[in-house]
Amino acid sequence: MRRSGTDTKAAILAAARERFAAEGYERTTIRAVAADVAIDPSMVMRYFGNKEGLFAAAADFDLQLPDLAGIPAERIGSALVAHFLDRWENDEGLLVLLRTGLTNEGASARMRAIFAAQLISHVPPRHSAQAGLRAGLVATQMLGLALCRYVLKLPPVVDMSRAEIVDWIGPTLQRYVIADDPERY
Amino acid sequence: MRRSGTDTKAAILAAARERFAAEGYERTTIRAVAADVAIDPSMVMRYFGNKEGLFAAAADFDLQLPDLAGIPAERIGSALVAHFLDRWENDEGLLVLLRTGLTNEGASARMRAIFAAQLISHVPPRHSAQAGLRAGLVATQMLGLALCRYVLKLPPVVDMSRAEIVDWIGPTLQRYVIADDPERY
DNA sequence: AGACGAAGTCAACATGTGTTGGCCTACAAT
């Protein structure tokens, strides 16, 4: 027994996350993942059943949104942006979902679930009747940012500093979450 | 000669656009496209050389941004949103690029070129030194909207009316394009 | 020491893919 089973499983999962995030679902092959861990492809099947199983294990992702109640209302926008940036730069799960969610129906559904449930429930109750709308608007801006910065790598967006992003996009989220109507800030 | 050559080529291209937009690059097969047109797969090769060639032909897309000079400065944001919505709902090219740009390096590069060149050149010269930054911000919001609405199909975003989208996102673009600094509107 | 079970390897199958080259067929010009 070279490795301890659970260790091997964890190593496979880590390699799979990297490959799914970098190449998407179809272009990621079981053989390549196995080669990354220097084992036989059949081991991947043993531990995860099939490719879909491996993907499901690699694609779980939690927004881990903080409790916004403790944050002054006028800083919610900035706090959200800062949190998302932190979250995405420390967890490949979001990249996996973004890259694959566009061709893989399962990933797409999971994305819907995450951003619907987790985001909607964190919109302050001030506009509870419009919680879905507000969360949706936030999703368009934040997913668009992730898309342009981490996947498409548009130069102007990649070159923006963290502070610039917070300064420019914070007020947008602020308006989406708490403004009483679209025109008012 | 059942069909007129150029007609066949056009039919293949139309079928390819639909399939690439719906399934992405890898999952779109030459055989399936050929079947859609009720033709032999080898004809696709004859007209487009190889799969990459077919994709390149299917993925050309032009923003066709109107001349913003004729629009009152305070309406630029709304005008941009409205134009994007029109453009996307009448041309599958954008969906092709979105679905494939995440796994296909060629599509990713073309996306960079389109949104860099075409968008940057249309940002009013008022902030020419920041043209890249402004265009990048606009791209994050508009691509995020397309992603959530047409690809991920997040329910709250799909359910938004055209007017709601313009009302909510117009002011955001307005600020990105012409605001003197992030905090001012 | 011997047996058991887990970790791991090997070889192979079935399938789907892009791609190729040869062959057929019908129209139009000579």
Place this chain on the structure above:
DNA sequence: ATTGTAGGCCAACACATGTTGACTTCGTCT
């Protein structure tokens, strides 16, 4: 009528992939 040519079909190759089952190795427990 002959011929040329362009549209179209067929069969096949070469290759990669997900997946399977049998076999081997090696540590551990009795």
